[in-house]
Amino acid sequence: MAERMSPSADRVVLILGLLAEHPAERLTLTEIATRLGLSKPTCLGVLGSLTAGGLLTRDEDKAYALGPALLRMGSAAENSVAPLDLMRPYLDGLHGRLRAGCLIVGNVENDMVVLDRRGTLAEGDARDFVGERFPLVPPLGLVNHLWNPDGVLEDWLAREPLVRLDPEPGRLAAVAAGARERGYVVERAGGPTDIGHAVVAQLVSSHLPEPVLRRVCAHLPPTTFREYEVPGEEDPRVPVSSISAPVFDRRGRQRYLFTAVLDRKLSPAEREDATAAVVAAGRASTEALGGHNPWDTAAR
Template identity: 25%
Template sequence: MREKKKTRGRLVQSVQRAAKILKCFTANTSELGVTEIASRLGLAKSVVHGLLITLEAEGLLSRNRSGKYTLGPGLFGVAELFRRQMNIAKVAYPVMENIHRKTNETIFLAKWIGKEICCIEIIKSKLPLIFNLEVGHRFPLGAGATGKVLLAFLPSEERERIIENLELKRLTPKTVVDVHKLIQQLEQIRRRGYEVTYGERFLDVVSVVAPIRDSSGRVVAALGLGAAKARASEEAVSRWVALVTKGARQVSYELGWVADETS
């Protein structure tokens, strides 16, 4: 109980109240006045009025001719971003299941969440694996196939800016810690269209990762397979590469990407 109270103490009251105001709007209640919102939340009208003015200034609420408030255009961009994020996982999951069924290995989906690369979906292998991957897991940018694939396909200026400030840490003897070598590897990934790494983050793990594109051709996620090195024969890795790259292209097509002749 004490820990719960401590967590609540860190909440910012004004932000919490603003969030509650936004939650007052539903499919059945698309417009509300100051008095109605104040009554629903049990707050003084003066407090609610100040919050409403701020939310309107930020584009999160709009005021109509009758003086009542509705959800503002600023929320649509956030909602669209959330929809796309969830849509990628929904579209990718059947493809992930297919690869998992054919390999029995761990299959995962990762994407940029802010400035970090996170796992947003996973189907775990029942075979022995040296690391435990969960939804929400954060991938390092310079080590391992996932981080390098998503870094490789960023716009050049953004990629260079990140690399300039990137601290390369040695996680295993296989980890790349030379920035010039990393840049060369990223160029190879862009040409090849996928990456295979052996023990860069976990010594006995092999990863195969390929990029997923949206309708604009922008890389928005990465589809990956993780397996124990003991199972990674040359024949197995070749098969995994074919399945993962094909799966990533299939998800990309379903997101609206149309490959050109050079893709």
């Protein structure tokens, strides 16, 4: 394999990697050559080609930085199948650790889409769900927006809901604040009169005609969003339906979601292990995609 590698291509990789590691700096030819252990004539030729192709920029002080062509490449990579390939190993690891049904869900335009799955989501339910699309319309999609800017969450909430909403004052703000602080959100089993998003999702996935779906939803009790836990409400007597954690892109936007479907009571130790596993999968995927979590104060 080593015999097939190109020294010229290696230099390109080294230079782009160096500048990507120091995005706030502009480096001169001498600085780049010194840090990489390359000769200045060799380095100059590579820099010239990269600058001509828009992969680098060169200012009046003859210092170099990453160029605009890389933005187009990065955007193309984000929208390709590559992100899913990078996240799948963490989905496998999460399923192996928790032995539960695990999902990767993505925000695709105005829908949330199940991109991949490991394990079954409910006993006796053999449906695949991969490729299933759900409209990002309340009450569907709250978890897909919890880690986005407040304006995005407000825009989602302003859409015409499938079911009447009746959250207690400050409930959604508390759920969002807790999720951003902890890095995950817990969905609990609702009471007999609670209509959570899972019930509506099941109706949507039945592919009823739109008029019929709206008519059925109109007869459902209102959604209170109490299925989403606020810090301080932890109770081992209440079954945990699922635990979810976000994956961010390079702009700091929530792009994907890891969800472990548990549907059982958890001891404090089991809960700690499960939340740690889901958060770790989200963080590792964010890092693999070159993203960053804007709510992670420890990383600022």
